[in-house]
Amino acid sequence: MNIKKTTAIFLSMSLLITTPVFSKEPQKPVQTTSMQTLTKIDATAQKSLNKIYQVFPELKNYHIGMIQKGTGKHGYGVEQWDITFTKEKKKLNTPQGDASVEIEVSTGEILNVNFQDKQLAPLPHNQAEQQAKDFLQKFIGNESKQYIVQRFEDNTLGTTGGTSVVFSKKMQPNETFKTISVRLGANVGVRAFARGHTELGDLTGNQLNRQEIQSALNKLYKVYPEAKQLEVVRANRGKRDVGFLVKYESTQLWVQEKGKNGFFGFVEYDLSGNLLSLSKSETSPPIEKPLPENKAKEKAAVLVKDLYEKNWGDYAFSHVETKPFKNKDSITKVYFKHVNIPKKELEIVFNGDGSVVSVTNFEKK
Incomplete structure (x- = not known):
């Protein structure tokens, strides 16, 4: 049986990036009365x-x-x-x-x-x-x-x-x-x-185009080939203001497999269509033994090419971190540095069985 868990269990930085946090930018005035x-x-x-x-x-x-x-x-x-x-x-x-x-x-x-x-x-x-x-x-x-x-x-x-x-x-x-x-x-x-309340920035289907939806789904399929018939069920667009990161604007999509309950996963991209983050909402039962660093590095390098295509050369391998846990997934994190933007990094997190927990592209202030 699958065990639901968010990437926040493993990765506080990913949680901050993938949670809709909006900056105090001027918004359209909302008519309110007491x-x-x-x-x-x-x-x-x-x-x-x-x-x-x-x-x-x-x-x-x-x-x-x-x-x-x-x-x-x-x-x-x-x-x-x-x-x-x-x-x-x-x-x-x-x-x-x-x-x-x-x-x-x-x-x-x-x-x-x-x-x-x-x-x-x-x-x-x-x-x-x-x-x-x-x-x-x-x-x-x-x-x-x-x-x-x-x-x-x-x-x-x-x-x-x-x-x-x-x-x-x-x-x-x-x-x-x-x-x-x-x-x-x-x-x-x-x-x-x-x-439920409508969240600030939530979109209707007509506010997305098929090309951007298909591009986002293709990235999820590359990372999670077991996914079947994904469809976008929720979309949100807005300015994100995460304390230690550069302020940015992005589109976030939540997807489900047709005919199934619950979110399958999540993908976020900037206004140019560049991937910022993605993750899966469910993982396999916990594996305490982490993925070996050499295997994690090899798998991560392949993913960088698949996900960033012609721009994959912008990222150079930096280092690997292993986080062992008892009675839950031990994880291995692989980091890449952007060759032209010193404070920009790409993080790919693996479970012990080699499945991907999350992909996160971030730039520190």
Whole structure:
């Protein structure tokens, strides 16, 4: 069975580079307003609230303690209703209660339903998946057919507990990548529904061209020949500002194998199409014995030629580092220096079986 792990386990530098971190560059102004406290909701929101009451009948026994209306406060980027409920009848001065609901004003779309539970018991993932799928079919109807299970999260930190099933919908020509999270507890069922927020810089399918997508996929196929029918499900473009690295702008793609759940991997390239980083989201079971340095150096040299093609001569071998670990993958890192840019390096990381953990091209300040 594959064991999911991010390259952050092995490589803090790769994590910083591949995590969308944006500089404080001027952005298009976002229209925001403070949340206005009101005494009632409109007919569109009431229709949505009635739907919530049907699926969560216990909420009918709660009392509305606060109603607010505003834009952009919670990351959805739309004008929305925030309704806070309490078990005891009382008016609130802050939106802190026993349950909450968020509804988009213009469409009535339900954005979030959440019960403030404490220490819910987790569920086996197969049970959580089936219950979450049944819930979504009942709650959002045919829309649920567009989503697939991406991952499971056992909430062991904080006070909520339970198991969350995260569903995803790949980006469409006119839509960005979307997620829905459903949190459940053993013997109590669904306790939260949340649509994901659109991240700054997320792209629609029409904002990418086929040539750049195919070029990125080809690089992944070269590094991971076992990959089958990769497709881009999420894309993001923006300026990255990582503390010890030169500020840069890039496009990031997350890919899946058709018909499978979860991300297969990730690839990032600059505005000229030059590879900055790539990695695989899953690796084989841990191998404690690291890949020998001579084999790692040989495999890395081949990858540099395959990935950078006519520009491979810009990189000269620098050194090899080995990191042994117990009970998890031991890794071997191979470094190359850019011959014309002294602070620019290329790092290729291997597992003990010779598989590639990540490729990272970075330039220090």
